[in-house]
Amino acid sequence: QVQLAESGGGLVQPGGSLRLSCAASGRTSDNVDMGWFRQAPGKAREYVAAITRSGISTYYADSVRGRFTISRDTAKNTVYLQMTSLKPEDTAVYYCAATPARYGFSRHRAGEYDYWGQGTQVTVSS
Numbered sequence: 055q056v057q058l059a060e061s062g063g064g065l066v067q068p069g070g071s072l073r074l075s076c077a078a079s080g081r082t083s084d085n086v087d088m089g090w091f092r093q094a095p096g097k098a099r100e101y102v103a104a105i106t107r108s109g110i111s112t113y114y115a116d117s118v119r120g121r122f123t124i125s126r127d128t129a130k131n132t133v134y135l136q137m138t139s140l141k142p143e144d145t146a147v148y149y150c151a152a153t154p155a156r157y158g159f160s161r162h163r164a165g166e167y168d169y170w171g172q173g174t175q176v177t178v179s180s
Contacts, residue, residue: 056080056169058150063174066140070178074135076150076171087155088133090124091164092146092176101162102148105133107155115162118144140178147173 062074078086089104102122104113109126123136133150151167153159159166 056083056086056152058152058169058171060148060150060171060174063148063176065177065179067180068140068142068178070140071136071138072140072176073137074148074150074174074176076133076135078131078133078152082154083131083152084128085155086152086169087161088126088153089151089161089167090133090135090148091151092144092148093173094143094146097146099149099164100146101164103135104161113161137176140176142178145176145178147175149173 057079059077060074066072085107087106090102091099092102093099101115102118103124105124105126109128112124121139125134150171152169153167
């Protein structure tokens with residue numbers, strides 16, 4: 055089992071920045087690939103970014119590439135999502151997700167992830 059706890063959400067003005075954190079704990083928490091998803095009111099959950107267990111490989115949705123950066127501190131079992139140049143359309147609840155590390159799965163599909171955090175609200179508004 056893996057437990058995930060997100061933090062770092064809040065209210066920010068357009069063009070601003072936020073950093074989200076996701077701390078993983080549990081017996082196998084050091085052997086997972088991880089991802090960030092988001093869900094805006096009335097919309098489906100949307101893939102944002104993903105990172106491999108080692109932290110070497112990262113992946114992004116087109117909508118955030120160049121503005122968001124996913125990273126990982128393996129010593130702390132924590133994944134970060136640095137968000138810059140935020141737009142009102144980035145407003146959503148952001149979820150951290152984890153799945154046993156492996157090759158060849160579709161990292162952008164929510165159904166591939168076994169563990170989810172409770173979510174943290176990000177609101178981009180003036």
